[in-house]
């Protein structure tokens with residue numbers, strides 16, 4: 001039995017999980033499931049990355065300890081994966097003891113091998129990306145995210161990255177090591193242009209793993225995070241079982257990443273491994289971004305689509321199928337609710353769902369629920385053999401595409417078989433044959449239904465890693481038991497036995513009507529409103545106030561934060577806070593949360609839309625004095641332009657907003673400073 005080890009990147013706990021995270025995890029889950037069906041001893045790892053300055057600051061802004069903050073978000077990831085049926089074998093958190101000790105062990109080993117030394121770093125650092133920006137000047141923006149970098153002057157530890165230039169280039173000579181080729185070429189040209197030693201510790205904050213023998217320093221968050229791929233399977237442990245597991249599973253067979261973290265995974269990570277005399281992973285595979293209406297999904301742009309919305313309305317299989325079928329793996333893909341519902345109806349409800357239901361219903365009706373067998377050679381037609389041959393070809397092609405990470409083409413191939421069988425059924429009219437009692441018609445009917453059921457069985461087995469839920473149900477309906485026991489290596493035409501008793505036949509993919517799109521859109525709008533309202537509670541440079549779903553440029557950091565997380569009075573003065581009087585307040589139609597208000601701020605009357613309808617009846621607000629952020633860029637909520645934001649405290653737990661107000665009388669327009 002061969003082993004197969006696959007990893008997702010571990011997700012940084014600065015953001016709640018969205019379908020961008022789900023996409024990577026689904027792709028890995030699908031690969032892991034297929035390898036289990038192929039009989040491989042499979043280990044599938046995912047987890048959360050929880051250290052670093054960004055987390056420390058975000059926690060502080062949320063009035064939580066970094067550990068509380070990390071616990072909450074990490075738990076959201078675990079719950080979501082559970083709900084989606086993600087089949088990971090372990091979930092590593094970088095704040096776990098097992099990880100911390102083993103990272104220190106790796107650090108020690110590399111230091112003992114002579115690749116870590118002490119030095120002074122003076123330069124620019126992007127806290128948002130936790131990234132050293134070589135060659136940047138004070139005030140320069142980060143090349144990755146556009147935020148203003150911070151000047152760092154620190155005594156710390158350096159990794160001798162420059163020693164690995166040639167060895168890395170040698171490793172890249174293997175075309176399977178970094179995929180797809182565009183990413184491989186980028187990495188090669190980056191490394192050819194020369195590598196500088198990298199600072200791998202920080203001393204100005206404490207939320208990290210202490211450097212062994214020098215607890216004033218913490219290990220750079222990327223070193224810490226990348227090490228998870230080996231610490232989780234036992235590297236650096238003194239426990240014999242863990243050492244065994246590490247020996248068995250390392251090197252990883254596939255390490256899946258998003259294209260924005262290619263440099264860390266394809267340059268730093270292999271260099272760290274080489275410095276520790278460890279073998280390199282067999283393949284690092286980078287996928288593209290999932291775009292929402294042409295714009296990268298990200299927390300800062302507020303155009304995140306939550307996975308829960310899709311799970312609630314269409315289920316996990318729909319999302320899994322859509323992402324793997326619609327996105328050409330490696331390239332950027334586009335997500336929209338319209339496309340999701342369209343794909344769901346055409347391929348799942350009308351495709352495999354309909355094939356299963358019509359085939360199995362007819363076997364129930366004409367053969368009392370037992371699979372018939374084409375007994376007479378005379379009852380065969382060339383069309384039957386065509387389906388059998390196509391099915392055999394589909395098994396081969398599906399495997400080839402899948403092994404090349406071309407999920408979209410693999411599924412296209414399998415669904416071409418679904419379409420061919422549909423056409424075959426229509427042309428052979430089993431329902432007409434079923435009306436006749438003569439032996440020839442019965443025999444012909446048996447052949448047609450056997451052929452359809454056997455093709456359905458093959459598509460179901462192939463599609464199981466992608467749509468595990470529905471295929472498990474179809475498998476039961478086919479009377480075949482537990483689909484996870486299928487030996488995919490032996491899958492071939494003609495294995496469905498005569499007399500197999502069908503299970504209870506039920507539709508697996510009910511058709512979705514137009515309201516599905518509206519429902520999902522509405523759930524997301526409500527979510528965005530509450531996210532937009534949360535922004536005022538987290539004055540972190542990472543939090544942007546953009547909440548529109550339209551394409552947005554990257555918001556530069558609003559403030560210049562000093563290394564200890566404080567802002568200057570000038571930064572505060574940029575925020576124009578005014579006293580306002582509510583003149584008009586009314587509910588926004590079809591929204592539970594939103595109120596539309598007209599607020600007099602002295603110089604003008606502003607329209608403001610706020611997510612406070614659950615806490616305040618509109619009529620109670622008329623005449624009330626409120627605090628308005630008057631110079632906030634306008635944004636649209638449910639089609640209404642909101643010009644400003646009302647300041648409110650957010651209650652712990654319920655998140656209920658409580659409006660800020662005044663005990664003394666103040667005129668509208670007065671500035672808060």
Ligand SMILES: [Zn+2]
Nearest residue numbers: 126129142145
């Ligand atoms: Zn950045």
